[in-house]
Amino acid sequence: MTIHDISVCISDTLPVFPGDPPPRLTPRQDDAGWRTTLLSLGSHTGTHLDAPAHLLEQGATLDAIPLERLIGPCRVADLAQFTGPIGAAELRRLKLKGNRRLLLRTRNSEFWGRRDFVPDYAGLTAEAAALLVDWGVNLVGIDYLSIEAAQGEGEVHRRLLEAGVVILEGLNLKGITAGDYELLCLPLKIAAADGAPCRAVLRSLDPPRGYPQHHTGWPP
Incomplete structure (x- = not known):
């Protein structure tokens, strides 16, 4: 079993979406x-829901989301x-229909080494959001601070959230x-939170020892 940490580290240098409060970590000693x-x-700092x-x-607020939505099989595209x-x-080109949890790895994951906000990150269009709803996706994640383009007016979020799709943002899928x-x-x-930072990990199951990872012969 291999565990992959796909969360970003919260620090004073972590970029935030324009208008959001920047994180501040102040050490204290008595x-x-x-x-x-x-x-x-802010409630939408770093990797967050x-x-x-x-x-x-x-x-619905965050505490009303069933944990079953947040744990289980997923596809990284x-x-x-x-x-x-x-x-x-x-x-459609990637044939993703049938996946209930879907994480989108884009060029955005390369931006996490920068302290400044990158406004031209890749985000979903409203039509793409509607397609995910049609496919029955109930959780979708992306590797930057918003699933919607920086110039968006909320339509992507609205289509997903009205359909009960949980949005996971700020992933690092590099x-x-x-x-x-x-x-x-x-x-x-x-x-009663509108969102919250989270720790997100992926777990992959290693193939049984002594067997090839992929084979077509019979018997193995």
């Missing part, structure tokens, strides 16, 4: 020598070759091979 850190950060309440006035917005045609994994993604348990 007279007895005990160390603590004062944390100041969007709850419907992020955009919808009567949307490789879209790094596309430089523009990710549309329905690009998703070095992750496209394929099937188990996703474990648990947010901070914050009451």
Whole structure:
């Protein structure tokens, strides 16, 4: 079994979406020598989940999302070759229908080494979001701070969140091979939250020792 950490590390230098509060980590030490850190950060800092309440006035808050949505089989799709917005045609080309949890690896994962926000990251179009809803996807993740283009007006989020699709943003999928994994993604348990940072990992099961990973012969 191999575990892949696909979360970004929260620090003072982590970029944030324009308008969001930047993270601040302030170390403290009392007279007895005990160390603590004062944390100041937004609910959509780094690797985080969007709850419907992020955009919808009567949307469910994060604590209402069942944990079963956040743990289970998922597909990592490789879209790094596309430089523009990710549309329905690009998703259809990869034959992703049938996956309930879908993580999109794009060229965005290369941006995490930069301290500044990169406005021309790859995001979904509204048509692509509608296609995911039609396919029955109930969790979709992407490797930058928003699943929607920086110039978007919320339509991508709205289509997904109104359909009950959980949005996982701020992933780092650099070095992750496209394929099937188990996703474990648990947010901070914050009451009535519109979103929260989380630790997201992928788990892949190694092939049995002594057997080839792929074979077509019979018997093996």
